[in-house]
Amino acid sequence: MTATLAPYACNPAHSRGRHYRQDESAMRTPFQRDRDRIIHCSAFRRLKEKTQVFVAHEGDYYRTRLTHSLEVAQIARTLARALKVDEDLAEATALAHDLGHPPFGHSGEDALASLMEGYGGFDHNAQTLRVVTQLEKRYPQFDGLNLAWETLEGVVKHNGPLLAPGEDGAKLPWAIRAYEDWKGLELDHWTSIEAQIAALSDDIAYNNHDIDDGLRSGLLSVEQLMDVPLVGDVFRTCQARYPGLTGDVLIHEAVREMIGLMVSDVLSETRRRIEESGIDSQASVRAQGDAIVAFSDDMTERLAGLRRFLYANMYLHYKVKRAKEKGKRIVRDLFTGFLDDPGLLPTEFHPETDGARGRQTARTVCDYIAGMTDRFAVSEHRKLFHVEGWG
Template sequence: MSVGMAAPRAPYACDPERSRGRLFDEPPAKARSPFRRDCDRVIHCTAFRRLKYKTQVFVFHEGDHYRTRLTHSLEVAQIARALARRLGLDEDLTEALSLAHDLGHPPFGHAGERALDECLKADGGFDHNAQALRVVTALEHRYPDFDGLNLSWESLEGMVKHNGPLTDKEGRPVGLYRDRGIPPGIADYNRTHDLELWSFASLEAQVAAISDDIAYDAHDIDDGLRAGLFTVDDLRVMPLTAGIIAGIAKRYPDLDDIRRGAELVRDLISYLIDAVVSETQRRLDAARPKSVDAIRNHDEPLVAFPPEPAEGEAMIKIFLKERMYRHPRVMLVMGQAESVLFDLFGRYQQAPHDLPAEWMPPKGEGAESEAGRARRIGNFIAGMTDRFALTEHQRLFASTPDLR
């Protein structure tokens, strides 16, 4: 098969004709598969549009050319579809999961997540994957017969488990959730609609997860170069990027730094995609799965980097953490952003009448618990864009950080 051609559908790919269905039964679409329908519903939902004004690393008004959650999600989807096509997977499901993976992120990137996690620590904390599940199962109000988007079981499973199982077969939390437990948003929903938290997700979900890593690495390098936080030559400290930079110098010895950086990003993405295809195919050849259930029941993820590229990719993350995410300029702005969300959360708790009417406590349903009130406020704040959070802060407080 030549490069770029789609592989035939693999027997272990998710088959839309064999989907486990939706929580609420609906007639099938006339011209779309269940997974294409899921993808379209994500694209048209309100939470997806809000990603345009949610921080990736830089606050939105740092400049128009930096990534936002929306542009990042589109780039993840492009990479994921390329991988799915070469591996014979369902591209529509892969795209749906890629576009939906950041729906639960609050304003101001990871700073916002830290702030909400602290505000909600007595009520299970804040987890962006659990929040994404809330968005697509409860918080979107677009359909007359149900809350949420009523996505297929395969899409919900992939959103929750794209990074691996959340529990063992006895229901004990594992991995990231071993100490804190399963987030309430996932645990509560799972009691109604079992997503089999003990198993791995489909290859489509695993592809979406690793595509997120590839996009982060390459495009955060691009944004960091554009912001002047480091130079192309600074990236020579890592063998992986040093090799790519040397190859660019041989092909284009007189290239300016802007084009050199862009070429580096393109070559890095291509290298990592090829590496994932190679390692995933090797693991599939060894495991010889015959169905998607064999993928779910396997004892390790099957989509992965080979050892050497994995080491190189990990070094990029360390470099970006030190030179970009913890850069004094970024840290100052993110610290101020956290204070904005702390202020808003406290204000809404003390003065609930400051909330919009649609976010006020429901009437005629008895007294609301403290946990219920905190989660409702958290849901409202998590849905804010960066600029709406700042506008609300300006409305409610005498002084608001400039975040520049």
């Protein structure tokens, strides 16, 4: 495969290596090895019961963080193959991008961020770095997954540079600054094309599956979507192509069509930017002042209209807001209970604490809660705060 890579791709044969030196695999490239380590890690498995939009117990059909990550990875491989860059690195970055997400989606993240304000803060992207460099305990030689430099870089800054040139890093999330090699990740530069592909694949996946889940949940209707930029045109095209088409098959066909349109748009715009910028190496990709992988201006505008519609009609729907508020309350209760009495934590966490309301205790509690699934968080909350048969 490496013989067909474009000159600006990340060639696995020239990887910058790992934090802990290991012999290379005879059967897998470094990026294939990273992908496999991510898939086999505990944090990845727990994504199966972590909220995307709808909490996991509301139905088996709705996306979870796990199914979302798989959809992102599938789109990333398609884009990477078309652009002749490393598919395995794009896939690994896509599969890892949500490993640090706590239970209950962004509402759980908002709750933890607020609770951790006096203890270094919380950010799910930074927590992902913490997961893959420290919290996963699978290997006798090191903590974490010991991923290749290119994969770590993609995990940390797939959405773009975190620092302006010359910035000292004081504004970075604590979990990034706590990683001893954070300066080596070149946080004031753009990341590889493969990681940029993972970021755009995330946008494509959630825009489309949120429409799908919203329609199937009954929070949205096809009629509402007819005036939404891009979406309405696609539904009308599908209905004209297949007269009488309705229900789940119409939804699936329209979503499939929208994914195809967005992928085609990204390929067209990215190829234009590659040609105009004249990039010819990984270094030239990272030295750009803007992303190479992007939507066109027209698609960006239409997606902004779609996001406004989804916020007004789905994310802010009272049923979704009620579930989010319940998740926040569970996270707040658990955090406060464990912080006030670290002895309530499972025994294996006790050596990591420094007493009630201590800074190390707060970080340990945060790590514990961030690793929970929705179901486990509800179970822990019930054990601590619900006394059956009393009162």
